[in-house]
Amino acid sequence: MxxxxxxxxxxxxxxxxxxxxxxxxxxxxxxxxxxxxxxxAVRLARVEHLLSRNSSNSSSPPSKDDDPGRTPPAARKKRDTPAGTRGRQRGAPGSNLAWSDAPDQRRDRFPEGSCGCGAELVDARDLGVVDRYQQVEVPLMTATLTQYDQHAVRCGCGKLHTAARPEGAGAGPVGYGPNLQAWAVYLMVVHFIPVQRCVQMLRSLTGATPSPGFVHGVLTRVAALTSEVDKRIRMLITLAYAVCCDETPLRVGPKKPRPGRKKAEKYLLVACTELWTHYQVGDRDLATFTAFVVKDLTGSVVVHDRYQNYDSAELGTLVHQLCCAHLLRDLDGAAEVYPDAVWPKQISDALRALIHETNTAREQNRPGIDPTVKAELLYRLHHGVLVGLSDTSTIGNRPGERKARLLLEVFRDRRADVLRFVDDLLVPPTSNQAERDLRPAKIQQKISGRLTSEQRTKDRYKILGYVSSAAKNGLDKMAVLRDAILGRPWMPNLPAPT
Known part of the structure; x- marks a missing residue:
């Protein structure tokens, strides 16, 4: 009961x-x-999605791929090469230490010591050369101190003449020469060596002991000497047919963020071609973009990563080519959000094939790609986009769904900006040139960390634009730095009038 x-x-x-x-x-x-x-569950899905982002499926830099918890990029399919082969890619130009028919020096070497019979080898009969070896070597450097005594003379007519100081001499009684100054700038700007380590390297290599203040002073002076060159490079970029642009965060100045800012960082912007490089340090806002060279590129095709400021009306009417490398990474991300869908791979394959066909046509000096191949690839891409738009007509709560939908709308609404490179071989399909020119900034941050002075940072990248442009035009970086220190910086020629 x-x-x-x-x-x-x-x-x-x-x-x-x-x-x-x-x-x-x-x-x-x-x-x-x-x-x-x-x-x-929503937060976990969001975290898992963020941790799955890497350099292969998003705009995340490769340097973040090794962060704790991050999903590394999937192993790429190996090239179709014989098993076990390594080295350069097929067709790439090779290099080797070649034999020279005009060595700088020749030295004869003879056996030394004595023979087993007791006779000295110095008295043995010479049978001629039986082996040859060439060795490339550099001399050990030691800084030398030279005193220049400037004399005055009086001409027979009574006029007084005084000898000039040596080239590159400063105003004080003692100073460092142009070669050492060029090394200091080269190490800091081209190889991103921090100031203290730059001083240590110069001491180890030469025995000279410049101070950090001297090194900073050389940086400031060379930046001032290359200012006119920087303006010329900027002008030449505005005349280019196609210009690649990109931007990246840069840790500069105080660690505490400014009022209204979440992070204490600036942005480094680059506009470049195969011949010219121009940098600007600022913010990732419209004011910086307006002051940058982009506003003057209304006559060029601007290749960029779809950052919203490039579409601002305040920059004028620009002709766009959206970077296909960014589009392909986003398509790889969409394929992970929709693993059973066919359309992400179909669009990616068609876009990659179009890039390959245009690159091949350009290498073979053909005016364009085969019309039949072009029509077939465009058909696949277009119908892949239509299927994708149909599959994503309703967006759920899964992370990445909205981004995939927006990507498809870019292919639908900005078709001309996505495929401009297909009809015009002078337009590069990606902004890879800009990413290559920004890579030094990423390396510098890994080596040096935060740069304390915004002005010194501007000086660094003004000099780097000068050196990069000179190297793209076939000049030696050290030579153009030394010329700048001597007050005669390399100046690009103006284009011939048409």
Missing amino acids: SVSEDLSREELISLARTQDARIAEQDAQIAELTAAYEAL
């Missing part, structure tokens, strides 16, 4: 009410736990 059978009607009613209250309380707790679980 149950206990409830012994209870009165009033007691049973009271017990039922107590149980109802307890059930209601448990229902509320279950609802609260369910809501918390669902919220945590």
Whole structure:
């Protein structure tokens, strides 16, 4: 017999009410736990999505691929090469230490010592050369201190003449020569060596002991001497047919963010071609873009990564080529969000094939790609986009779904900006040139960390633009730095009038 059978009607009613209250309380707790679980599930999906982003499926830099918890990029399919082969790619130009028919020096070497019979080898009969070896070597450097005594002379006519100081001499009684100054700038700007380590390297290599203040001073002076060259390079970029642009964060200045900013960082912008490189340090806002060279590129095709500022009306009417490397990475990300869908791979394969066909046509000096191949690839790409738009007509709560939909809308609404390179072989399909020119900034941050002075940072990248442009035009970086220190920086020629 149950206990409830012994209870009165009033007691049973009271017990039922107590149980109802307890059930209601448990229902509320279950609802609260369910809501918390669902919220945590959403957060977990978001975290897993963010951790799955890497350099192969997003714009995340390769340097972030090794971060804790990050999913590394999938192993790429190996090239179709014989098993076990390594080295340069097929067709790439090779290099080797070749034999020279005009060595700088020749030295004869003879056996030394004595023979087993006791006779000295110096008296042995010469049978001629039986082996040859050429060795490339550099001399050990030691800084030398030279005193220049400037004399005055008086001409027979009575006029006084005084000898000039040596080339590159400063105003004080003692100074470092142009070669050492060029090395200091070269190490800091081209190889991103921090100031203290630059001083240590110069001491180890030459025995000279310049101070950090001297090194900073050389940087400032060379930046001032190359200012006019920087303006000329900027002007030449505005005349280019196609210009690649990109931007990257740069840790500069105080560690505390400015009011209204989340991070204490600036941005480095680059506009470049195969011949010219121009940098600007600023913010990733419209004011910086307006002051940058982009506003003057209304006559060029601007290749960029779809950052919203490039579409601002304040920059004028630009002709766009959206970077296909960024589009392909985003398509790889969409394929992970929709693993069972065919359209991400179909679009990617068609776009990659179009890039390959245009590159091949350019290498073979053909005016364009085969019309039949072009029509077939465009058909695949277009219908892949249509299928994708149909599959994503309703967006769920999964991370990455909205980004995939926006990507498809870019292919649909900006078709000309995506495929401009297909009809015009003078337009590069990617902004890889800009990413290559920004890579030094990423390396510098790994080596040096935060740069304390915004002005010194501007000086660094003004000099780097000068050196990079000179190297693209076939000049030696050290030579153009030394020329700048001597007050005669390399100046690009103006284009011939048409």
